[in-house]
Amino acid sequence: MxxxxxxxxxxxxxxxxxxxxxxxTYVDDMDFGGNLIYAQVVESPHAHALIKGIDTSEAEAVPGVIRVVTGEEFPFTFGLYMQDRYVFARDRVRFVGEQVAAVLSRDPRIAMAAAKLVKVDYEVLPNVLDLGDALKNDAVLVHENLADYEHVPWFFPRVNTNIAHWRKTRKGDIKKGFAEADVIIEDTYEVPRYAHCPIEVHAIVGLYDHSGRLTLWSGSQSPFTQRNVIAEALKPLGLSHHQVRVITPFVGGGFGGKAGVSMEIIAAAVAMVVRGNPVKVLWSRAQEFYNTYQRQGVLARVKLGAKKDGTITAIEHDLHWDAGAYVEYGANVVNAVGLSATGAYRVPNVKIDSLCVYTNLPPGGPYRGFGYSEFHFGLESHMTRMAKQLGMDPIEFRRKNAIRGGDTLCYGAEMNENGLLEAIDKVSDAIEWGTKEESADENKVIGKGFSCFWKAPAMPPNAxxxxxxxxxxxxxxxxxxxxxxxxxxxxxxxxxxxxxxxxxxxxxxxxxxxxxxxxxxxxxxxxxxxxxxxxxxxxxxxxxxxxxxxxxxxxxxxxxxxxxxxxxxxxxxxxxxxxxxxxxxxxxxxxxxxxxxxxxxxxxxxxxxMPEFASALSDPETSQGGHPNVHYTVGAAGVIVEIDKDTGKMHIKRAVLAVDAGKALNPSLVNGQIVGGMLQGIATVLYEEIKFDKNGKLVNCNFTDYKLPTSLDVPDEVIPIIIEVEQPDGPFGARGIAEHTMIPAAGMIANAVEDALGIRLKTLPITAEKVALALNGINYEDVRGDFMGLCFMGDREKYDFDAVRQT
Amino acid sequence: MKRTITITINGEARNVDVSPSDVLLSVLRDRLGVTSPKEGCGRGDCGSCTILLDGKIVRSCLILAIEADGHDIVTIDGLGKDGATKLQKALIANNAFQCGFCASGIILAATALLEKNPSPSEEEVKEALSGNLCRCTGYQPIIDTILEVSRS
The missing domain is CATH 3.30.365.10 (Aldehyde oxidase/xanthine dehydrogenase, molybdopterin binding domain)
Structure with missing residues (x-):
């Protein structure tokens, strides 16, 4: 080599x-001529309501309006892993902003004005906006017909509940594992929803021509999956796969949000009824926030047991995901985490329950990291807490328990060879672990934080x-x-x-x-x-x-x-x-x-x-027996944070991340993923905070109120480190690294905040405001007012993870 | 109510009929076929629609087309009309961008900075780019390249 x-x-x-x-060229840069029709979507103002009728007459009377389409014309379901979505809401709406109808005009301004004239008669229903309501015994059901939905064989929905999927993983003897432990720590962590925020919004143009071919120009991560999902959904209209063509020019950022099919189905379906005319659906920035996919929220209870010598004996991880109104993609995030929520550690006794829960909030779905960022927050916080309670160095504790090649994974397959130990050591050196730094400003303190990470590609075995x-x-x-x-x-x-x-x-x-x-x-x-x-x-x-x-x-x-x-x-x-x-x-x-x-x-x-060794078939009660993940990419990251004790403002002085790329086919591009992914991860911890009102409406769906980092917010120094332990079945030994670079952010920053201030924050984001409040002994949840963005609006300490077992 | 305005775009005077409410960005993109300024937010937050108006950086989603009547506009197409600038060559060589959607705005903002201040400090570069959002790169490769070019 x-x-x-x-x-x-x-x-x-x-x-x-x-x-x-x-x-x-990106989709919205393409010119489709004077025949182009713009489709303006009419949106639900309610989180949960029945549609009693739609009166389109006033809108259709507006000069320049070609026609209005509604869900009546498209009685089709679609979805990637579970067919629970609709082209337009038909009998009921399930989140604020859901598409109910579309007004078509060759002038986008006419379409927009006329959309306000479509009269939808709603009967408002009680809604479920958080996990507490969604998992009650007599919960309002978001999908009453869950039993009818087709889904992949590795999902296990609970009919007559809001649980769309429950992934259980069991390894060893969990009771024995905790009995052997000298120290057990149990706590609950909360990660709210996040938005992808690619700078290019979703855009698609569909043309169903007079020869019977449907062409889609789509800003997509998934042209073939898009073709497949759309061809299957619209099959009743006489389409077959070879008549559907998806062309994808450059995409202005995806981060998971442009995978699968979300709003794209609208352009495809509408094009079918205005044959010969290209139809454009261009999302606004606000729609980009609330009607594509969001990263799902999760409430996670971690129980970790270890012996005095630092050996982990058991982990119990309960993850309840706020997956939103439709889970056709998001349920697989829940599934992936259910198979990997041990983190990159050898743990002999494991019990993981990962539940996909419907709520009346925007659909959850894939987001860079696919659930791993979320569970690593609690897990890696816990690793540092456990080490401290054992009187061990947190990095040494991780090192001692780091997973090695040949170890048995929690679902029974074998771990691939990897460079985790090398990553741990290199990051430890690069943040000068063990050396306490003092700020030049006496009002500021400096803390260091560390996190390991791992992730496997979550994909069907025959991808x-x-x-x-x-x-x-x-x-x-x-x-x-x-x-x-x-x-x-x-x-x-x-x-x-x-x-x-x-x-x-x-x-x-x-x-x-x-x-x-x-x-x-x-x-x-x-x-x-x-x-x-x-x-x-x-x-x-x-x-x-x-x-x-x-x-x-x-x-x-x-x-x-x-x-x-x-x-x-x-x-x-x-x-x-x-x-x-x-x-x-x-x-x-x-x-x-x-x-x-x-x-x-x-x-x-x-x-x-095709990875012919992969299989998603396993025992639903234990997940034993399959080979659902092809391999894991591992690494470690560390951070040096300076914190202002008055304002709580955190400044990243140094961020380091080492990832085992197997073989870096292009080191410059790997470094680009590390530097960019680190800032995206840091942003979810320090800046981004999604806010819904008490009716489930997203209120900060713009870049003024939902804060992305700018060039002024970059760390003083980012050190990318590439580890290369060959992936034997990869091209020249390579494996993927792109999502991984944002996974460790939350754990490492939470650990640095504790190192600096002695305060353990267990809810994301960790904003300056929260840190300042905590320094003054005030709990953020007590003062945040009506805004919600959390998975559970009640007292987190009282959330009953075990109540759901009765259902 | 339509009115004919004249905008010089990358050195060429172009006439276009606009309504008083037409936003410059949409006139550039949808009427004149100049698509390198992008729309990322439509409200001045992201900077993807940045152009140079009489040499100054302007968010074209925040001004009306009639305000540009008689003025001179440079987009990234004009910047590289005679081949890549020194800055563009360095950005290509350093793999400084990823998805590229923000590139046009950022490069124009950086070009305006270097015109005014050929030897900026790192802080000045960060300040100059702070109105342009990039979700991919973490900004650092772009900042480093601008500094590299200014020092060479």
Whole structure:
């Protein structure tokens, strides 16, 4: 592996110039001409209500309004893992902002004005806005027909409750584990909802043409999954997969929010009824907050037992997720956490209950980290607390219990080889752990915090990738793949993989964003899996091309195949140093033989990858028996925080994160993920705070009131560290790292705050306001007023995790 | 009520009929086909729609098109008309952007800064970019590149 030429180098991004020169095209930049129709959505003002009738007459009478569409026309359900969503709300609305109808006009301002004239007659129902109400024995049901929904076999809904899925994991003997413990700590942590906030809002244009084809131009992380979900949902209208085409230009940030199908179904369905006219649905920034997906809230009770010598004996982790009105995607977040909520530690006795709970709040769904950021907050807070109670150093405690390759995971499969210990040690050094720092300002104190992290790709066991490759006359290459360039640098590393195999430099390899008609299949660009999965497919395609090229030269020139190799864009011979044939001389037109006939022809190839060892089938009571996760990526992170004792304002002096990339195919891009992901993680702890009113309406759905960090809020110093313990089944040993970089933020900052001030905060976010209040002995929840954003509005200490077991 | 206005965009005088309420950003994007300024929030929070108006950075979602009548606008397309600027070359070489949606606004803000202050401090760079949100990069690679260019 040491003689790699392109893999492992910080190649310049293939999409760098288009983006920096302003040439990159995003969906809303595309011109669809004067025939374009704008669809303005009519939204529910209620969190839970029956729709008794919709009067569209006044809106339809407005000059310029083409027509109004409602749910009556689209009696279809859809969803990725569970079909619990509707194109438009039909009989009832389940969250504030849910789409009820759409007004169509060629003038967006007319559509917007007329949408206000659509009269919806609602009968308001009691709602469930928090976990306490949702899990009561006589709870109002968000979905009365839960039993009818189709779902994947690894979900276990509880009919006649709001529990859409309950993942149970059991390993060892939990009672014995706690009996063996010298110290047991139990506490509850709360993580509210968060919004993805890509700077590009969701945008989609759908055109159902007169030949019967539906084309969607979509800012999506998942063109093929979008095609599949939409084709399945609209099948009753006579569509089949080959008649649906999804084209995805560049995406202006996704972070999970543009995975699956959320608002995109509206453009697809509406296009079907205004045949021949392109229909655009462009979300406002407010809609981007409340009607795509949100990161789900969770209330988590962690019970951890350890012996005096620091050996963890048992963990019991109850996670109740506020999953919102529709859980077709979010339930799989709940599932993923239910399989991994031990964190990156060897724990002999495990009991995890992860519950997906419907509420009348916006749909929960995938968000960078897929639930792991959320559970790591409580778990990693607990790890430090346990170490302190045992009188051990918190890093040494983690080191002692760190999971190793070959350990048995809580669902019975084996842990992959990994560089966790190296990550722990390097981060420890980089934050000068053990050295107490004093602030130059006597009103400020400095604390250090630490966290480990891990994450596996959460995906169906048969999630797969494919790649096509073709040579051009001059020896340059086009590859087509259907992962999405979200900014992470995926297109660039795919070019690097091909470059390495075929000896063609990346700047001679064209790789573009997908079009489902022309590009081969990719499941989705989520789960930090495309470098690994699609990288494997691309590598196979490159190897196949290489074999074909060698075969042509063998047949035309008589060299043994074993004698031929590729070097510097030429086919060369080991035995005959004088022979070299540039790719440009044969990859399209072949090689002429002595009699004037040709051998070969255009070199084209393909590759595909599916993890054939994965399985989601296991015992529903224990999760034992399957192999649901292909591997874990691990790492550690640390932070040095300076805190103003008057204002509570926290300033990050240094943030360090080490991640085991297996093999960093492009170190510059890995560093980019670390630096960017760290700030996104820090933002969820220090700045971002979602607020609903008591009727379930999101009140801070803009960037004035929902605070994203600016350039003035970056840490003084960010130190990215790359660890490389090879992933044997990854392309050149690589595994994914992108989501992972925001996972440790909350735990490490909470631990630093405690280190500095002796205050343990157990609810996110940890804003300056909360810290200042805590320094004055005031509980934030007592003073926050009517605004809610928490999963449980009552006294958290009194939340009854066990009540639900009776149901 | 429509009125014809003349805006010089990247050196070319363009006429367009606008209503008094038309926002400059939508006139640029939807009427004139200049799509490099992006709409991220429509209320001046994110800076994705930043343009140079008579050399000064302006959020084009916050001004009316008629206010730009007779004025000179530069978008990122104009900046790189004769090839990438030194700053753009360095941003490409350093892989400084990720999704790229904020790039046009940030590069214009940085260009305006360097025009005015060719040797800014790190704090001055951060201050100059503070009106432009980026969700991907953590800002640091962009800040570092601007400093690198200003020092070279």
């Amino acid at each position: 040491s003689d790699l030429k392109y893999v492992g180098t910080s190649t310049v991004r293939v999409d760098g110039a288009p983006k920096v020169m302003g040439a990159a 797969s990738s494919a790649a096509f490759l073709k040579f051009n006359e001059d020896g340059s290459i086009n590859i087509t793949v259907s992962g999405m360039e979200l900014g992470q640098g995926y297109l660039t590393v795919m070019a690097q993989v091909v470059a390495e195999v075929l000896t063609v430099p990346p700047n001679k390899i064209r790789v573009e964003t997908p079009d489902t008609d022309r590009n081969p299949y990719e499941w989705q660009t989520v789960a930090s899996h495309v470098t690994w999965s699609c990288g494997n497919a691309v590598k196979k395609a490159a190897v196949e091309a290489k074999e074909k090229m060698i075969d042509v030269v063998h047949r035309a020139r008589g060299f043994d195949k074993d004698d031929l190799y590729l070097d510097d864009e030429k086919v060369k011979s080991k035995s005959d140093a004088s022979f070299e044939l540039p790719f440009s001389e044969f990859v399209i037109n072949g090689i002429m033989t002595e009699d004037g006939t040709f051998r070969g022809g255009p070199i084209v190839s393909s590759g595909m990858f």
